[in-house]
Amino acid sequence: xxxxxxxxxxxxxxxxxxxxxxxxxxxxxxxxxxxxxxxxxxxxxxxxxxxxxxxxxxxxxxxxxxxxxxxxxxxxxxxxxxxxxxxxxxxxxxxxxxxxxxxxxxxxxxxxxxxxxxxxxxxxxxxxxxxxxxxxxxxxxxxxxxxxxxxxxxxxxxxxxxxxxxxxxxxxxxxxxxxxxxxxxxxxxxxxxxxxxxxxxxxxxxxxxxxxxxxxxx
Amino acid sequence: xxxxxxxxxxxxxxxxxxxxxxxxxxxxxxxxxxxxxxxxxxxxxxxxxxxxxxxxxxxxxxxxxxxxxxxxxxxx
Numbered sequence: 001x002x003x004x005x006x007x008x009x010x011x012x013x014x015x016x017x018x019x020x021x022x023x024x025x026x027x028x029x030x031x032x033x034x035x036x037x038x039x040x041x042x043x044x045x046x047x048x049x050x051x052x053x054x055x056x057x058x059x060x061x062x063x064x065x066x067x068x069x070x071x072x073x074x075x076x077x078x079x080x081x082x083x084x085x086x087x088x089x090x091x092x093x094x095x096x097x098x099x100x101x102x103x104x105x106x107x108x109x110x111x112x113x114x115x116x117x118x119x120x121x122x123x124x125x126x127x128x129x130x131x132x133x134x135x136x137x138x139x140x141x142x143x144x145x146x147x148x149x150x151x152x153x154x155x156x157x158x159x160x161x162x163x164x165x166x167x168x169x170x171x172x173x174x175x176x177x178x179x180x181x182x183x184x185x186x187x188x189x190x191x192x193x194x195x196x197x198x199x200x201x202x203x204x205x206x207x208x209x210x211x212x213x214x215x216x217x218x
Numbered sequence: 219x220x221x222x223x224x225x226x227x228x229x230x231x232x233x234x235x236x237x238x239x240x241x242x243x244x245x246x247x248x249x250x251x252x253x254x255x256x257x258x259x260x261x262x263x264x265x266x267x268x269x270x271x272x273x274x275x276x277x278x279x280x281x282x283x284x285x286x287x288x289x290x291x292x293x294x
Contacts, residue, residue, distance in 0.1 A: 058271065058272050058273040058276055059273050060270075060271055060272060060273045061271040061272070064270075064271060068271075069271055072266075072267045072270045072271060073267050075263060075266075075267065076260065076263035076264045076266065076267040077260045077263060077264055079264060079267075080267070080271065081268070083276070083280075084276070108227050108228070108229060109227040109229045109230060109256070110229055111229075111256065111260045112229065112230070112253065112256045112257060112260065113260045113264070116257075140225055141225045141226070141227055143222075143225075144221075144222040144223070144225035144226060145225075145226060145230070145249055145253075147222055148222055148223070148226065148237065148242075148245050148246075148249060149245065149246040149249050149250060152242070166253055167257065168257075169250055169253045169254045169257055170253070170254030170255065170256075170257040170258040170261075171257050171258070171261050202221065202222075204221060205219065205220075205221035205222050206222075215219060215222065
């Protein structure tokens with residue numbers, strides 16, 4: 001998967017693929033690939049995208065127009081998703097959000113919609129330095145909340161599972177219990193690459209040794 | 219512990235400093251409660267947006283696929 005896939009779209013600041021289609025060892029081939037695009041102005045972006053890719057939008061969304069789409073999305077978490085879009089023969093779903101709104105969520109968990117998705121490994125296709133920088137704070141918060149709501153000492157893998165479960169609290173679309181365990185086990189090295197630098201950044205508060213994470217007593 | 223508490227976002231706990239005086243089960247209850255509330259609110263709002271901007275046919279085909287998956291997973 002490469003950024004070339006995104007050439008059909010108006011300019012995007014930051015883009016990544018996420019979800020089970022990239023995290024499962026044996027993804028369901030009928031399942032869509034999930035993408036999130038961060039853009040400078042979702043209004044201008046949808047206006048341009050409606051002109052170049054109108055078939056990506058439902059008839060209802062096309063009739064409503066960019067203004068109404070963005071206004072309605074803003075009252076929610078700021079995302080408008082276009083599902084069942086064929087990109088180079090692959091069915092995809094993409095969500096578009098203003099970069100400023102996304103940054104607020106990544107930094108402060110305003111909606112916990114994007115920030116929670118970024119607690120699990122994602123595949124960056126286009127990187128924005130500001131987003132990458134904010135992601136470090138997002139992961140620090142995830143480790144802090146994970147440790148404050150878990151047993152005093154736990155294995156590194158259990159902490160990743162615990163953090164991954166946070167995004168499903170209160171969500172009726174809760175994933176099957178065994179699915180998250182398998183997802184963490186299958187992607188352990190990707191989780192380690194994400195979180196081990198965070199353990200180091202928080203070394204005065206977090207003890208990490210031999211695969212065990214704990215709240216430091218120092 | 220203080221450093222971790224300082225990292226708790228105010229969106230899930232308006233007074234993170236109050237967590238200091240709580241036991242681990244109290245902290246868990248407050249933080250899980252805050253995340254649950256936020257998640258539920260955002261999922262509901264996103265669904266509302268989805269219903270406003272999506273054709274009936276797409277909603278129906280999505281619901282049908284979910285139902286089919288649920289039925290087959292029970293059978294298997």
